[in-house]
Amino acid sequence: MIYLPLYDGVNWFEIGVEKGAKIEMPKMNNPRKGKKFVFYGTSIMQGGCACRPGMVATSILQRDLNIECVNVAISGEGKMDTYMARALAEIPDVEAFIIDPIPNCTKNMCDSLTYGFVNILRQARPNVPIIMVEGPMYSYAKYSSFYGKYLPQKNYEFHKNYLKLRAENPKNLYYVDCENLWGPDN
Structure with a gap:
């Protein structure tokens, strides 16, 4: 697998191989074809914070x-x-949708857009799980009045919509709160 730069274009690309070597198709599907996570x-999800493309x-x-x-x-x-x-709902062979929009949204967006966004996916793909992920409370957020105040409010609105969606139909809808995003080393 080759990972190309996330933010820079590639103008020239070469792969060096030893004399007499062959490049063949892999003996196993990697990644496995068919179902996919979207x-x-x-x-952050795109990879803007990764130190290199393979670490996204x-x-x-x-x-x-x-x-x-x-x-x-x-x-x-x-x-x-x-x-x-609507565009996400058209992707074929989806195993699960993972939705992580909070850092780009305002509190009002989390309140007014979450329900409709998730419902479009649910109506198009009723048997596909949807995993809603809260915005992470980064370590510095504890010391920033802006992040410390507004991120919990955005997460609250997002979660409120999750509860409403779940009350209507609990099937294939999951929620990851920000408390479960960090390991013991944070």
């Missing part, structure tokens, strides 16, 4: 789980627009 979110969260999951991960995360624009939900 990730939607912000530049979706790239790591794809290698570890041997399943195709479609990364539809958009820097600054993961704002739960209706047209994006």
Whole structure:
């Protein structure tokens, strides 16, 4: 697997091989063809914070789980627009949708757009699980009045919509709160 730069274009690309070597198709599907995870979110999900392309969260999951991960995360624009939900719903053979838009959304967006966005996916793909992920409370947020105040409010609105959606139909809808996003080393 070759990971190309996330933010720089490639003008020239060469692969060096030893004399007499052959490049052949892999003996196993990697990633496995067919079902795929579809990730939607912000530049964080896109890989804007990864130290190199292979360290993007979706790239790591794809290698570890041997399943195709479609990364539809958009820097600054993961704002739960209706047209994006419709576009995601058209992707074939989806195993699960993972939705992580909170850092790009305002409190009002989390309140007014979440329900419709998720419902478009549910109506188009009623048997496909949807995993809603809260915005992470980064370590510095505890010391920042802006993040410390507004992130919990955005998460609250997002979660409120999750509860409403779950009350209507609990099937295939999951929620990851920010408390469960960090390991013991944070």
